[in-house]
Amino acid sequence: MSLDGFVAGPNQSEENPLGEGGMQLHEWVFKLAAWRKPHGREGGEVNASSEVLEEATAGTGAVIMGRNMFGPVRGPWTEPMWNGWWGDDPPFKVPVFVLTHHEREPLILSYTTFTFVSDGIESALDQARAAAADGDVLIGGGAAVGQQYLKAGLVDEMHLHIAPVFLGGGRRLFEDHTSAAPAQLERTGVVASPSGVVHVSYRR
């Protein structure tokens, strides 16, 4: 998120899915070899952020995401079917559960299966837990999905990546009343990346 708490900039659009300035929040990760390799790209940096990313992905047995993270389509699913932003070989390679109000058959792309869940966040979590076996369930985003799980008291760990950027507006990671406040957490890790990002982890 930005220093002022946004995970996407103002004026989101299909051309600008992260809003104005929103891509700046992710620059630290796009530069990493640890990100580039699973996305089929060569080169990249190895720095203090590499381990943060590797740890987060290594332990992940399943991913939950909101429909707006899966794609720009709204309303019922219609042809031509939107199959995600990630091409024929999505980088997840673990089961992915997509929260949506509109039913859809599972989508299998190479090593990744997208299951569409239309009966709520608890159902998605149950399915993801079963699919993850011993792995962690990663709530990938976006903000609205994270807020729902946080409010329901279903988040055990939280990993914040704070970019040295002001966005001035957009989508907040934590709106008012996101949490069952006030609540004290345990801070478990702090990593200062040369990119200017601070990675901070918490456990409840």
Add this chain to the structure above:
Amino acid sequence: MSLDGFVAGPNQSEENPLGEGGMQLHEWVFKLAAWRKPHGREGGEVNASSEVLEEATAGTGAVIMGRNMFGPVRGPWTEPMWNGWWGDDPPFKVPVFVLTHHEREPLILSYTTFTFVSDGIESALDQARAAAADGDVLIGGGAAVGQQYLKAGLVDEMHLHIAPVFLGGGRRLFEDHTSAAPAQLERTGVVASPSGVVHVSYRR
């Protein structure tokens, strides 16, 4: 500030000047010997936060604060005069400039002079700079004052103290449009305190 971006909790009142849960944001500092000594109290801890506090105070030649940080009084100054929260010997011991819409004569309490500035933030900054000589001008708060200086492009350095707490509501340090966004900063320091607080410094 809290993880969700608040510097005071919800439902601020005279009995609860930092709002519900707001005191949790400051617990790390009240425990420090480096805070207790200038406030006339004995004992306290020495930890990674001590240096952060000492550096911040050692370089400070003048302080600017909003009237709501100076006291709970609103409207014109009336008898009995409110003379601040800090008793007869305030801990600042440098010139303090209080932004207010209502004129008032300077107040001298031991080693601290409070000057009341009613002609705007730039005037307060000019006066504070002159009074600070080679020292830094610290914008002490509250949130509204910090936001005004940030928006005017007058903040060179920013020190965030992020507490491992959700407040769920209250007064945000960064409202929408606080900054002339988007803007990239240089991150200059990160300190992980055993209290769970993360201290992060930025320079523009």
